[in-house]
Amino acid sequence: LGLGGFVALLAAVAPQVAKADARTDPEERPGVRLLDSHHAKHHARHHEKKEEGTGGSGDDTSWPKIGGHWGLAVPLVSFTDEDTTGIFADFIQVGIAPGITVKLNEKWAVDFEFIAFSRWQFSDNGTPARASTSIVVDPGVVYDFGSFSGGLRTAVQVGEGVPFNLGLVPIINKGFPITERLKWFVELDLPFFFTGTPGDGGVSFTPLVQTGIAF
Known part of the structure; x- marks a missing residue:
């Protein structure tokens, strides 16, 4: 298989791989699951700080x-x-x-x-x-x-x-x-x-x- 044939093979296979990846559930992709978990934790910490500042679940620091x-x-x-x-x-x-x-x-x-x-x-x-x-x-x-x-x-x-x-x-x-x-x-x-x-x-x-x- 020459260089030209290898390039042609990649051109034929790449679209099929992209379609299969698009159909894959994000929950089954470890990289996406890790990113989503990090974002969720950051979002939760943001809401905790906001609640604390407005008399929510944290310490009551609101005035007067x-x-x-x-x-x-x-x-x-x-x-x-x-x-x-x-x-x-x-x-x-x-x-x-x-x-x-x-x-x-x-x-x-x-x-x-x-x-x-x-x-x-x-x-x-x-x-x-x-x-x-x-x-x-x-x-x-x-x-x-x-x-x-x-x-x-x-x-x-x-x-x-x-x-x-x-x-x-x-x-x-x-x-x-x-x-x-x-x-x-x-x-x-x-x-x-x-x-x-x-x-x-x-x-x-x-x-x-x-x-x-x-x-």
């Missing part, structure tokens, strides 16, 4: 997140431009402090809090004892420093007979884990209030301690 807290607030002492009064000596006051927290990321959060206070003022120098109830609305921002959190709130007190007022409240908060999603916290609030009526204004500073459960 919603949390909250419930606590009791107790003022310790009150300084005004008129006098100084202390708890148990001049008054008893306790507040219930629920709040909703929007966690923007691992460090920053916006906290929507209000405190409902009940106060019993003791009689003094002929002034009869009296009781009152008021609400302080004090949303603010909180930053997680790691070992503790700190922040600043804006505040206004609402209630019968309450004059014009506006407050700024620096806070320091320390949490102690109870479970993975629940912790007990202790917080020091340092509220400065500007108060007044037409023709008469004043300033007050009333440190208070707050403690409760955060989630």
Whole structure:
């Protein structure tokens, strides 16, 4: 068989081989099966990463997140431009402090809090004892420093007979884990209030301690 005959043989056989290969099931071709398997694994990993980033089957890293807290607030002492009064000596006051927290990321959060206070003022120098109830609305921002959190709130007190007022409240908060999603916290609030009526204004500073459960 000469060179010319060999070339003619290849020309005759090649189309038949191509047709047979086209009819072969891809599952029966090892090379194709290996390529398809690699593509499927890559595709699956891509979807796993996507699910993790959007709160799917992986770790939940999506932001913002919603949390909250419930606590009791107790003022310790009150300084005004008129006098100084202390708890148990001049008054008893306790507040219930629920709040909703929007966690923007691992460090920053916006906290929507209000405190409902009940106060019993003791009689003094002929002034009869009296009781009152008021609400302080004090949303603010909180930053997680790691070992503790700190922040600043804006505040206004609402209630019968309450004059014009506006407050700024620096806070320091320390949490102690109870479970993975629940912790007990202790917080020091340092509220400065500007108060007044037409023709008469004043300033007050009333440190208070707050403690409760955060989630």
